[in-house]
Amino acid sequence: MIDLRLLRENPDVVRASQRARGADESLVDTLLAADEARRAAVGHADDLRGEQKSASQAVAKASKEERPAVLERAKALAAQVKEAEEAQRAADAALRDAHLKIANVVHDGVPPGGEDDAVTLRTVGEVPTYDFPVRDHLEIGEALGAIDMERGAKVSGARFYFLTGPGALLEFALAQLAISRAVAAGFTPVVAPALVKPEAMEGTGFLGAHGEEVYRVERDDLYLVGTSEVALAGMHANEVLDLDGPRRYAGWSSCFRREAGSYGKDTRGIIRVHWFDKVEMFSFCRPEEAADEHRRLLAWEEEFLQQLELPYRVVDIAAGDLGTSAARKFDIEAWFPSQDTYRELTSTSDCTTFQARRLNIRYRDADGKPQTAATLNGTLCAIARTIACLLEVHQRADGSVYVPKALRPWLGGVEALTAGMTLTAAVPPPAA
Template sequence: MHDIRAIRDNPERFDALLARRGLSSLSSEILAIDEARRAKILAAETAQAAQNAASKEVGAAKAKGDEAEFERLRALVTEKKAEVARLNEEAAAEDERLRDMLMGIPNLPHDDVPEGADENDNVEIRRWGTPRAFDFKPVEHFEIAGVKPGMDFETAAKLSGARFVLLRGGVARIHRALAQLMLDLHTTEHGLTETMTPVLVKDEAMYGTNQLPKFAEDSYQTTNGWWLIPTSEVTLTNTVAGEIVDEAALPIRMTSHTQCFRSEAGSAGKDTSGMLRQHQFEKVEMVSITTPETSLAEHERMTKCAEAVLERLGLPYRTVVLCTGDMGFGARKTHDIEVWLPGQDKYREISSVSVCGDFQARRMNARYRPAGGKPDFVHTLNGSGLAVGRCLIAVLENGQQADGSVVMPEALVPWLGGKTRLTEDGALV
């Protein structure tokens, strides 16, 4: 959420940054609501003062026996009491109107985020690894002979419908091993604290990380009001909601492996084959809570943590910085890491790492206390480290062989109990 004081102080800059995201000027409308709210509050305070003054004079009039003055003052107290209640109610309505408007406006981009309308304007900042030269035409993951016995879309559709998958045997074990490798790498080498979180959360948590109110249709809600998390960004970030953390405790770096749930609203017709885009999937998420001064450096650090997983697995990738027109709602700057998928002959996103500034912290009232200073809002960051299913796809496609078998990355073998290959029949040996 945006700082209304910053908009008051520099509405031109606020509108200029919104324009970079392709939005029209909003400061005038915001400030008009803010002015109306403040006027109601001032009027309520003035009426309250008049009520208090009249209340003090009532007793004196009674003591003097001035019945007319007593009745006048008593009527004035009643009138001002009703006026105060009305003005407070009107001020609360304006406050809610202002909050709702601010909640619906995306974060402002950092100055160094490139201009652009969509993904075609994203800027590549580095590339790692060389895509393998195949002596046969590589196929997509679900077409690999050795994968087919362990990746069952038909049974999943019978159970749950479209965009679900049932993994069996060797493929299921590779999927599990990838998540374990990621967690172990992040906790032992990258200094993140492993955290097991709920996957059901209250409204407040979804508001805190800006899934609500704007993106309700993208998530699933249970009949008793809980939300299924679209990512553990929601739970990890909200661990500091309503808290004042000592500066000495920052940065807080966490990682979590969870089931994630997304309705994929608006994705009809996109990636309908295979398991690239699912309603239920697993991710190893990374979240950092930092001071404002260190958040951009932490963004680079988190990006390197995600890239390290792909490098450990020997999977070629490229890293791009998203342009203003392609950034997510809550981000100030985002790096997308795209892994090479030979079956599609293209790079596909496997991680987004975003710095959100104080945008989420204001929504969840998450602050820190500098040594000897007043509390200020923390900065929050989140990123995939990585999406497990998409990493499985990359391992299978990059390791596929002409006979339909798949060779495992050497770094993954310890998490597979020494097994090195998925045979053309689907056995892990």
Template sequence: MLDISRIRTNEDHYHQRMIDRGIEKRVIKEIINLDEDRRTKLKEVEYLRNEKNMAYKKVQQLKKNGVYTDEVDYDTKEKNKEIKKLQEQLTSIEEELNDILFTLPNIADGSVPIGNDEQENEEIRVNGEKKKFEFEVLPHYELGENLGILDFVRGSKVAGKRFVYYKGLGARLERAVYNFMLDLHTRKHGYTEVIPPYLVKESAMFGTGQFPKFKEDVFSIENENLVLIPTAEVPLTNYYANEIIEYEKLPIYFTALSPSFRSEAGSAGRDTRGLIRMHQFHKVEMVKFTDKESSFDELEKMTHDAEEVLQLLEIPYKTIVLSTGDMGFSATKTYDIEVWFPSQDTYREISSCSNCLDFQARRAKIRYRDSKGKIEFVHTLNGSGLAVGRTVAAILENYQQLDGSILVPTILIPYMDGIEVIH
């Protein structure tokens, strides 16, 4: 959530920053006007409360002196009515103000390219050589079905579209991939492994910015204040909700494997086959809590942590910085990592690493005590390290052989108990 005091003192700056994120200029003006009304009403309430307190003291003194009159008592009651009326108006103004603030995205960092959509994203680096195949490459879902390691037909029969069964060495490969990722992040990159809840309260979804704007994108439990997590970012980031972290503990790194549940609202007709866009998939998530000076350095480190997964798997990828029109709601800057899919002759997203500054921390009330003892909001970061199903899909496509078998990437062979080929 944006800081209203910063908007108030930097109105022109926020006007432009919101325009860059596709928000109309009038919205910031509306916020400023509501904030002025709110502060005016607060002063009026404070003034009347002082008047009421003075009248109350006067009544007590008159009673003590035996000269109490109904006129003074009436004045106190009238002030109570005025205060109640003002408080109702104040509540209405605050609700209207919050309705706007809760749905405004984070401002973009000055280094982010300005644009309306993905067409304005900027390529940062490309890694790895694309393999030249001497045969017609197959998409991962055909490879998986031919080998009997992916079963989309029965997944659809049991759960509906966008569900799958992993079988045999397919399940083993998925497990190998996420165990490798977790080992890399915990043993080399310094993350603490966490097994989080897979159901969270709506307040947790609000804390990370999914609610109230994106409620249609999740699966909620009917008659319960619980939601199936769309990403482990939600329970990991909310770990410190409503807490103050001591400065010496920062930065804090968490990583977790979890299922992710997405309704994929609005994606009809897109990636209807395969592992790219599922209702349920595994993801290894990375989350960081930092002080306000370190978050951009930590974003660079996190992005390289995610990239190293693909480097060790020896799969080509590229890294891009998202434009203002393509960035997520809570982010101030995002790097996307896109992995090469030979069957599509294109790169597809496999990770997003974002710095959210204090945007999520304000919503979830996550603070830290700095070296001087001052209370500040932490900066939060999150990134996929990586989306497991998409990684499996990329392995199948990039390591496919003429006979339809799949070579196991060298780094994964120990995780596959020495199996080198899936056939």
């Protein structure tokens, strides 16, 4: 949630952010009113408690003749305090409800507009050309015995799949490469739970406007995560961290998305599915370090795609297309030959103090005072979509698929995936 001090001191900044997002500006005034009402309720309750304390002390000092009247006054004040405390609880609830409805305040420089208004910052790598008819990743994957959508649908329904043979090995290879690169960069590897409590989901901003995207296990009141960002953020809820430098995690988990509202989009293949595995980077840092950390996360994502020898572009996402928690977001879109366009492969978001304020994650400043931390996230490898891109970009005329050099150590050294290939157990890369 946003900082209430910013709201009180610069409400027009929050209104401008809402306008840029295409969100309801009136929510700012609702929050201002709720904040004022809550502070008034707190002040009134405090005043009455002070009077009650004085009345209680007066009882002890009252004469026999005065005592009945003083006791009656103390009793009346006790009832008033109870009413005031109930009013304060209601004001607290109203404030929290209004507070949760305001998205993070977008950074200066974020492009205005919506989904089609992202700004391309740079393009890296040459778009490949082919002297044969280009096939999409599903056709390639089925021919290799790597992807089985038909049986995935038979077992689980639409937008589920099996990765088999070389497809399964490719998943493990990508996960190993991503985790090894993250550890080399100083991240702590984490295998994160895919089921979380409502507090973690709400704290990271994935309920409310995004609630339709989330799978809920109603019987246990748990949610299936759409990214390990949720569990990684919740891991340090209600803690005070040592943040002499950024604290970084590389989380692996299965991810689940209902894809509500995406009917008819990418129904073929494994680009937009209900379940996939992902390696996610997550950072806790001091707010003044967040902008630099955001650029570092983006750089690590770019390095990973360069290792996979994939052409891509980096785009600055427009305000109206930002998630609730993000103040700024960069996407990396890789080239998909079958669609003759760039498609999102990874992203990284600066969530400032928005998530940490909801989850009560703090650090101590130079004076030892607790302050709200900043959180950032970045996808290092969304595995299913990355497999789709690899198969398409690196396809060959004979039906084989070139294996990038960085992946070969994790695939037993093979230089190409071929139909009917003998599967070789992957071996760790040689020591540096």
